[in-house]
Amino acid sequence: ELKVEQNPLFLSMQEGKNYTIYCNYSTTSDRLYWYRQDPGKSLESLFVLLSNGAVKQEGRLMASLDTKARLSTLHITAAVHDLSATYFCAGDSSGYALNFGKGTSLLVTP
């Protein structure tokens, strides 16, 4: 079974700083997904990474995938308060269901 581990699980960072969230997975995953969840809200799809070396960017967030290292990263550039949320990564080794990590709770402070 595909296991997905994220670190850190909790992250407090100042506005304007950069940081990276790491997502390691245990076995081959066809694709890697990143989701965002605001408190009390649903999960919103951020990125779908389809192949080795894939890089996607949206605003201050950039996600990348290294299938050989079984690693995906979510890089935050010049953080702003609006980015405070929980970020999940997920992989799919079975072709249909996703295996989610435990999530990284990000708090951006002034």
Add this chain to the structure above:
Amino acid sequence: DAGVIQSPRHEVTEMGQEVTLRCKPISGHNSLFWYRQTMMRGLELLIYFNNNVPIDDSGMPEDRFSAKMPNASFSTLKIQPSEPRDSAVYFCASTPSWGYNEQFFGPGTRLTVL
């Protein structure tokens, strides 16, 4: 475009009562997933359907839980009898095609069992 629709959004019930959660996937999506989210256990996959057929229900915690998908536009998750430990947020998600699994989540149902 309407997203995934879930009802009710909030449900408060007493232990022992039957609870039915409802989900309408995005039109044209043919895979549907039920998840449960708690602080302690995180996001857990309960069951998923493809073309209305249950594919894997190994995540369903007990026989008290059952799920159906009578047609492509409707699914239910039933808990009977409910217990306080079932209190959680239940999400429904759907995907547009087999093998490409970006899942689109509904708003969730917050269930409280007293």
